[in-house]
Amino acid sequence: MGDLIYLIVGIAVLGVALVAGLLVRTRSGGKAAPPSAGTDVITRPPVEPAPEAETGVEAPAEAVEAEPEAPVLERPEGTASRMQRLRQRLAGSQGGFGRGLLSLISRERLDEDTWESIEDTLLTADVGVAPTQQVVDNLRTRLRVEGASRPDPRTVLQEELTTLVDPTMDRRLQITGTDGRPGVVLVVGVNGSGKTTTVGKIARILVAEDKRVVLGAADTFRAAAVDQLATWGERVGVEVVRGPENGDPASVAFEAVKSGVDTGADTVIVDTAGRLQNKAGLMDELGKVKRVIEKQAPVTEVLLVLDATTGQNGLIQARVFSEVVDVTGIVLTKLDGSAKGGIVVAVQRELGVPVKLVGLGEGPDDLAPFDARAFVDALLG
Structure with missing residues (x-):
């Protein structure tokens, strides 16, 4: 009986030793038994986000649209x-x-x-x-x-x-209206003379004098001109009224002046088309624009923009426009004083109206009122 007990104990000790050896082999690179419910491979649970009070980081909720920054307006020169x-x-x-x-x-x-x-x-x-x-x-x-x-x-x-x-000519811009209505400036000239740019530069002059201005982009046949004028307006905070491409210019001019009347603007400046394919078509178009505008307020100034470097061609253009509309003043662009300064004399004699503004560069404020004595003094150095 005692021998039997010793035999059972020996077999048990031998079994324990065998199991222990098997475990050692498995952990040292031997072939392991298939995992069972008792395996030590642990799948960690997902980590819960820490409360806001502990992390200090606010969980993203709904996306909030950032408010657009107000544009920084330029302050034009006086x-x-x-x-x-x-x-x-x-x-x-x-x-x-x-x-x-x-x-x-x-x-x-x-x-x-x-x-x-x-x-x-x-x-x-x-x-x-x-x-x-x-x-x-x-x-x-x-x-x-x-x-x-x-x-x-x-x-x-x-x-x-x-x-x-001729220093005796009246070179003041007629930019104010009567009876509480705005002054209306109609700007005419051929494409390429700097007409649309001149409209933007005149707006800057008036803004520098604390005038409230509305621009009318009535050159509807050139999308680039409309976009260009809108850019000029944005830079100084001036409203620009525009219409559909190839739309009726007179309609845009009417809405621009109406907006000026409704908002109490001081001046409305209307950019017009500058096509010279035939005088009859130009006359009809500009005539209609002026008639429609004057249903809202009288036109107080008609400015003809001429490129000073075109010489005699500029005089031909001046004659055509003076026959179509009642030009009251001239804007000479690209007047660098080098070779074509005499165009001031020629165009004034041709039309009998004064040069009121001159441009001497590409900068936004390179447009100034014309002064006869200062012009001559500068020419003579």
């Missing part, structure tokens, strides 16, 4: 600084016809060759034949050598050119 820059630009221009004339008439001896050169300089600068003859005759008389009393050539030339440009 008139005084524009005029100063105008003088500097003109005075800094090399080769201007004013300096060429001054050099010629300052010669010790004024022979016929010199007078011919003076005539050529004036004609090349687009002054025109009749004004050129007038200036030469006056200069001949005043610069005739009379002993030691010969007048100063610069003073004489300055006075003659100033008279030619």
Whole structure:
């Protein structure tokens, strides 16, 4: 009996040793038995997010739309600084016809060759034949050598050119209306003359003077012109009224002026189409625009935009537009003072209306009121 008990105990000890060896082999790289319910492979439960109070991070809820930032509006330059820059630009221009004339008439001896050169300089600068003859005759008389009393050539030339440009003309922009209605400025000119850009620049001048302005994009045949005008308006916070592409220009002009009346604007500026395929079509279109506008408020100013570098072509354009609408003022763009400064004289004589604004550069504030004396002074350096 005792031997049997020892035998059972021995078998049990041997079994335990075998199991222990099997476990050691499995953990040291041997082939393991298939996992069972008692395996030590643990699948960790998903970690719950910590409460907001503990993490300090707010769980994303619904997406909240960020409010668009208000656009930063530009503050345009005032008139005084524009005029100063105008003088500097003109005075800094090399080769201007004013300096060429001054050099010629300052010669010790004024022979016929010199007078011919003076005539050529004036004609090349687009002054025109009749004004050129007038200036030469006056200069001949005043610069005739009379002993030691010969007048100063610069003073004489300055006075003659100033008279030619005519400082007596009224160059004020008619931008205010009557009876509480806004002034209406109609801007006309051929495409490519800088017409739409000029509308935007005039708006900047008025904004600098604290005027409330509405722009009408009535050049509906050029989508680029409408978009360009909208950009100008956005930069200074000016409302721009536009219509569908190829829509009725008169309808856009009407809505722009109506908006100006309803909102109490000081001035409405209307950009128009500048096509010159035929005069009859242009006349019909601009005539209709003006008639429709005046159902809301009278047109107080009609500005013709001309590219100063086009010379005689610019005068042809001026004649066509003056026959179509009652032009009251001229805007000369690209007037760098170098070779075509005489166009001021020629176009004023052609139309009998004053140059009111001049542009000398591509910058947004490179448009300034025209002043005859300052213009001549700058041309002569």
